[in-house]
Amino acid sequence: MAFNTLYGSGVNFSAIFTPPSAGEYNYPSEPDFAPGQIMFGSDGSAFIYVEFGTGGATGLGYTLNISPAFEAVMSTSSNDAFGAPVGVAQATAAAGDFGWLQVFGPCQVFGVVSALANNPVAATTGGIVDDAGAAGTLYIDGMIFTTAVGSGGNALAAAFLSWPKYSTVPSLT
Numbered sequence: 001m002a003f004n005t006l007y008g009s010g011v012n013f014s015a016i017f018t019p020p021s022a023g024e025y026n027y028p029s030e031p032d033f034a035p036g037q038i039m040f041g042s043d044g045s046a047f048i049y050v051e052f053g054t055g056g057a058t059g060l061g062y063t064l065n066i067s068p069a070f071e072a073v074m075s076t077s078s079n080d081a082f083g084a085p086v087g088v089a090q091a092t093a094a095a096g097d098f099g100w101l102q103v104f105g106p107c108q109v110f111g112v113v114s115a116l117a118n119n120p121v122a123a124t125t126g127g128i129v130d131d132a133g134a135a136g137t138l139y140i141d142g143m144i145f146t147t148a149v150g151s152g153g154n155a156l157a158a159a160f161l162s163w164p165k166y167s168t169v170p171s172l173t
Contacts, residue, residue: 011039011100013039013041013047013090013100013102014060014090014091014099014100015091015099015100016091016092016093016097016098016099017031017032017097017098017099018094018096018097019031019096019097019098031049031098033049033098034049035049035050035051035069035070035071035098036048036049036050036070037049038103039100041105043105043106044104044105045102045104045105045106045107046102046103046104046105046163047087047090047100047101047102047103048066048070048085048087048100048101048103049070049098049099049100050064050066050070050071050072050087050098050099050100050101051070051071051072051096051097051098052064052071052072052073052093052094052095052096052097052098052099053067053071053072053073053095054073054095055073055074055095056074056092056093056094056095056097057072057074057089057091057092057093057099057127058074058089058092058110058126058127059089059091059092059110060089060090060091060092060108060110060156061088061089061107061108061109061110061156062074062075062088062089062110062126062127062128063075063086063087063088063089063109063110063123063127063128063129063140063143064086064087064088064089064101064127065079065080065081065084065085065086065166066084066085066086066087066101067084072087072101074126074127075123075127075129075140076123076124076125076126076127077122077123077124077125077133077137079123080122080123080138080166081138081166082138082166082167082168083165083166083167084165084166085103085163085164085165086103086123086140086142086143086164086165086166087101087102087103087164088101088102088103088107088108088109088143088159088161089101089127090102102161103161103163103164104161104162104163105160105161106146106158106159106160106161107158107159107160107161108156108157108158108159109121109129109143109145109156109157109159110127110128110129110154110155110156111128111129111130111131111145111149111154111155111156111157111159112124112128112129112130112149112154113149113150113151113152113153113154113155114148114149114150114151115129115130115131115132115145115148115149115157116131116145116148117144117145117146117147117148117157118144118145118146119131119144119145120133120139120140120141120144121133121139121140121143121144121145122137122138122139122140123138123140128154129143131145138166138167138168139166139167139168140164140165140166140167141164141165141166141167142161142162142163142164142165143159143160143161143162143164144159144160145157145158145159146158146159146160147159
């Protein structure tokens with residue numbers, strides 16, 4: 001796991017901020033970072049701060065779509081939109097929480113059983129990606145497994161991110 005070494009030294013990219021409930025006076029009452037803020041880790045990785053929307057984030061490695069207001073919701077094949085940015089969750093979060101999504105560098109991504117390395121990937125359901133998108137599927141350009149997902153079931157696998165976003169994949173034939 002990367003840690004921050006720049007102007008935000010000591011940033012924990014897996015930390016989740018949960019705002020206090022109405023009537024609670026916890027300190028702090030506001031997140032330390034603004035949604036949309038980008039930080040770089042010690043290994044060159046990049047992260048963007050978001051507010052988690054409906055459904056939150058299931059856990060480490062799940063993919064989320066990022067709106068122009070920096071709200072993140074779990075990626076599915078039914079909520080993808082051409083050009084929309086995608087990030088990878090660093091921890092479990094509830095709706096209304098704030099936290100970091102990774103958008104650049106080596107990481108772990110949750111994929112379907114037997115997804116192959118070095119192939120384009122697409123969102124399936126619940127933040128899980130696959131290398132076998134259906135006809136007409138938007139692929140996640142800038143996200144690729146560097147190691148195949150095992151055959152024992154859906155799991156985390158090594159991947160690389162390069163500012164992922166939804167895109168079409170040109171015909172390879």
